[in-house]
Amino acid sequence: MKLVVRCVSYCMLILSCLSATAQIRSLNLTDTTYVPMVDETVFYNHNYIYKARLDSIEKTVPLSYNEFVQKYIDIYAGRKDMMGKMLGLSGYYFPIFEKALKSYNIPEEIKYLPIIESSMNPHAVSRVGATGLWQFMFATAKGYGLNMDNFVDERKDPIQASYAAAAYFRDAYEELGDWLLAIAAYNCGMGNVNKAIAKADSRDFWEIRRFLPMETRNYVPAFIAAVYVMNYSGNHQIKTQKPALLKNTDTIQVSRFVSLTSLAEAMNVETEELLNLNPSYKKKIVNGTEDAPKRVILPKVNLASFTRIYELLNETEADLDRHVILASNDGRVKRKARSASAAKPAVVYHKVLQGQNLSVIADKYHVEVQDLKVWNNLKSSSIVPGQRLKIFNNAESRHAAKPFKG
Numbered sequence: 436m437k438l439v440v441r442c443v444s445y446c447m448l449i450l451s452c453l454s455a456t457a458q459i460r461s462l463n464l465t466d467t468t469y470v471p472m473v474d475e476t477v478f479y480n481h482n483y484i485y486k487a488r489l490d491s492i493e494k495t496v497p498l499s500y501n502e503f504v505q506k507y508i509d510i511y512a513g514r515k516d517m518m519g520k521m522l523g524l525s526g527y528y529f530p531i532f533e534k535a536l537k538s539y540n541i542p543e544e545i546k547y548l549p550i551i552e553s554s555m556n557p558h559a560v561s562r563v564g565a566t567g568l569w570q571f572m573f574a575t576a577k578g579y580g581l582n583m584d585n586f587v588d589e590r591k592d593p594i595q596a597s598y599a600a601a602a603y604f605r606d607a608y609e610e611l612g613d614w615l616l617a618i619a620a621y622n623c624g625m626g627n628v629n630k631a632i633a634k635a636d637s638r639d640f641w642e643i644r645r646f647l648p649m650e651t652r653n654y655v656p657a658f659i660a661a662v663y664v665m666n667y668s669g670n671h672q673i674k675t676q677k678p679a680l681l682k683n684t685d686t687i688q689v690s691r692f693v694s695l696t697s698l699a700e701a702m703n704v705e706t707e708e709l710l711n712l713n714p715s716y717k718k719k720i721v722n723g724t725e726d727a728p729k730r731v732i733l734p735k736v737n738l739a740s741f742t743r744i745y746e747l748l749n750e751t752e753a754d755l756d757r758h759v760i761l762a763s764n765d766g767r768v769k770r771k772a773r774s775a776s777a778a779k780p781a782v783v784y785h786k787v788l789q790g791q792n793l794s795v796i797a798d799k800y801h802v803e804v805q806d807l808k809v810w811n812n813l814k815s816s817s818i819v820p821g822q823r824l825k826i827f828n829n830a831e832s833r834h835a836a837k838p839f840k841g
Contacts, residue, residue, distance in 0.1 A: 471510055471653075481505065485663065492666050495542035496614040498659050499641065507653075507660030512671040517554065518664055522675040524555045525665070527682055528568070528593060535597035539605045542614060548600075548621070550661045551654070557591045557714040566590040569600040578788050579603060580795045586722040587729075592715035594730070598795075606790055615640035615655055623651040680711055683735040689723035693731075693748065701743040702736055709733070727801070787822040800826050 485508060486500035511518055532546035552570040553559035560566050564573065567590035573583065579599035581589040589595040600621075607617035610625055611632075619640060620628045631646035632638055644652050664671065696719055699706040710719065712732040723729035733744075785796055793804045793816050807813070810825045818824070 471657075488667055488670075489659070489663055492662070494544060496544040496618075496662075498544075498662060499615075500659075501641070501656075503653070503656035504659045504663075507657045508663055511657075511660050511664040512673070515671070515673045516676075518668060518673045519676040520678070521550050521555060521665065522668055522673065523678040524680065527678060527680040528555055531593050532597050535594070535601045536604075538598065539601040541601050541604045541608075544662060545600075545604060545618075547662045547665060548618070548658060550665070551657045557593060567596050568593055569596045571596060571599065575603070579790045580788070580799055586717055586720055587715050588717060589715050595715070602790055602792070602795065611638075613638055613640070616643075618655055618658055619647060619651050622654040623648050627651070681708070681734050684712060685733045685735050687731050687733060687744070688728040689721045689731050689748065690725050690728040691723055691748065693721045693723065695719045695721060695731075697747060698731070698733075698744065701747045702733065702740045704734055781827060783826050785824045785826055787818050787820055787824065789820045791818070791820075792816070793818060796824065796826075802826065 481500075481502070482505060483500075485505065489498040489500050489504075492498065528549070529546050532549070533543055536543060536545055549555050549568045549570075553568050555568060557568050559568070559570065561570060565571060566573075566576075566588065569590070571579075571581065571590045576583065576590050576596075576599065579602050581592075581595055581599050583589065589599075603621065604617055607620045607625060608614065611617055611620060611628060616628055616632075616638065627648060628643070631643040634646040635643040637643055640655055644655075664673070668675075695709045695713065695716060696706050698721075699709045702709075706719070709731075710716075712734070713721075716722075721729050721731055736744075783800075785800070787796070793807050793813075796818075797804045797807055804816070807824060807826070808816070810827060
């Protein structure tokens, strides 16, 4: 009898150890860096208060309630420090996300996605190289008009990357016809989602879920849970934490190379403050030119500060070189600054990339959509990948290219 009791006790000990190991594994992070994995065990602890709450905040994106969503609600509701930071950052980032999403007619709820993608950290980089708030891979970012070069990585630009993400969701929804499937595609690609649809013979995410990569199976429930916790943080004793980012800002366009360090000195603010507001600039240098001015976000300042900024932006070339060299510690930057502003050909040709539309291309070249249509004899706004578009670089050639109206 004692032997039987000891065997039972030993088995229970092994089971408890296995359970603990499973819990530890459930905290492992995937390539998105921030979505924890959970096990697929049977779950009986449904809480229909959570279902009622999700139903009450549902708008366009279906906010389903099931055991998978519940597990992620438990995880995120337990991460009070992290979610408190998300609440604080949302005051700065959500208006940016909302504006970009609205421009493509994408549901506002998608603004919660960067919480599970990057914890709203513009410098987040996954193990496979996905970068920024929206975690764009290099090739996808290029395909949606984002620029990555020696000076800038627009995947880290909250504004540019948000418009690229909105364009991706437009394309995903047009192809898949369902917002949960579009969210899944954002994680694993439209090809994988279409394969899962074919295998399951269904377009319901919860039906095709078992045919998706493990990370994507968890990605959609994690998104729904993040939406829930952000809306019902008070019910889980989560307090908003004040972010380092300033909500009151101004925007200027810079058409020359400018050191962010020098700009901070002119404004009498910390350089780190400017870097936080402008995370896409790699070398603390804004590489603007007359043909391609660059946006700089500034803390809202008084008239005296704007006077100093104006003086900085209108310094002589010698002063400009000095500031750029100080910022970069690289004399080659000076030569790049001069060559970048050299005369460009009157006409350039743009090869349309997957996901690009006339608005994106017009913004890239700082021209109007109507100009693109006139220059290329387009009857509508429809363009296709691989199509070559003519773009004029200066006012004289642009005028000459426009037909006279009789």
